[in-house]
Amino acid sequence: MGDGPPLRDQCQGCSSLSYDQEWQRAFGVKLCLMCKANDDLVSKGHAKELFQLTDADFKKLGSLSKANPRHKDWTAMRLYLQSQVEAAAHKKYGSAEGIEEHRRSQLEARLEAKAKKRTRTLQADAKEADKLARIRRRIETDAGPLVASSGQLAGTEGRRELAQGVVEEL
Template identity: 35%
Template sequence: MASPPPASSDLTVPSTSTTSSGDSTAKTDSHSTTTTNAPSIPYEESVGRHVSRKELPADVQARIERNRLAALERRAKYQKRLDSERSIAQQFGEVLPLPSLASAGGESGAGYLTSAIIEKNAAEIHKAMEEVEPLPKNEWTKFYDYDLSKMKDTRAGFIQVIDDDKKRDAEDENSKKRKWEPTLAQPDPSIFLGADDNYECQDCTSIDVDFQLLRYFHVPVCIGCRDAQPEKYSLLTKTECRADYLLTDPELRDTDLFSFWERPNPKKSTWNNMMLYLRCQVEEFAFKKWGGPEGLDKEFEKREREKEARKEVKFKKELRDLRNKTRTSVWQDKRMQQRPKIHKHNFGTALVDPESGASVQTCVECGIQVECEEF
């Protein structure tokens, strides 16, 4: 900031200001002199010589006094800001010397803030400077200052406010798009040297156990037995369980009855996850529910017969509706054919009736007569 000019009690009128504006200024000063009875001198005598303040008009003296007070105020603010910068610089551990500021009323060797200090401690410096010298505000406008960082959106009071912002953002994201997030694969258990510490296959006592079947279905079986017996250890989808073993959706979702392996849908990742079941566990529950394989086959055949019966009933109903529509259309066609044809008159040449003198036309087919006029 440049230092303000020093205040002076005297004024020297320059000799170059001999323009029309100078004449108007002299006239204005002489007019104010006559009204305030202040001492004044002619403009020609004041050009090029030193003029004291007492010889100037009263309004000029008042303007000079206002300018002098404004300059003193600016110099006080400038000195206050220099002192605050020096104290802040001392607070943050760096003071750099400056040349003498005697012309601005400052002390030599004052400190100031460098760009490195400001970038490092921007928030603290801004707060300290606000306490020393608040930011200027427009006096001609009326407004309110709000700290937007501390304001909360209450949604006009009609919607319940969720205090937990993270939970709200997560719910919004899940509602917009359902995205499958893969879970981290769990490492397989280690194989120990001791035979008693390892898992063994329930069919061949091998320690090469399939840990996926063990983790999700709690069935210790080796890879060789799993591949050799697909009718026992293969995986079934929920649709296959409902179609082949006649199980319901609530039964398949009951974790007390079945253990299932939930996997992402191979057709589309945004669809519902695929649920896989172990065939031996599904068969065990289905045989227990329907009374063995024979009971399951009987129930399957019964449902197939009911399905065929429903199809037959539906077909007969559609055939009956089709016949009714056909009969209706045939009946309407016969009725249209049986309706008598509409007669259209065919009038001949108009003849004049000798008794009434009017012109009469006679239909050739039915003999009806109609009076007409000839032009």
């Protein structure tokens, strides 16, 4: 009687005859309430961070959709079975060390990109400062003779001609 093949409709963890049909539809596993409590769910964002998986990797996994607990108006969050996410990560990277190595390389690449952007920004700022300094020197050089001769120009018409001359030269 007990030596026969296992029943198809029973918990995969403890062989209980009842299991959660929602989990069976979502994840393809039959687990009772007790066994289900031992297998954690993880959000997609957290799983991406922990296990370094891409959106394409998640398409292969089952998931549950739940309302976002922090922002009710936002898109529903996707929850994945942590054991399945871990298995997919181990298949992709080989081991926990492979996952960690990939995480480190991603972090280094981000830091390097940030440093390059900072360098480009500093170079652009220095170039802009140099350009402004050249313009300032040119104005001072060109305005020197005009200021000296401005005493010769009379009234507002003379000042207007002086101002137009400086603007046109720039």
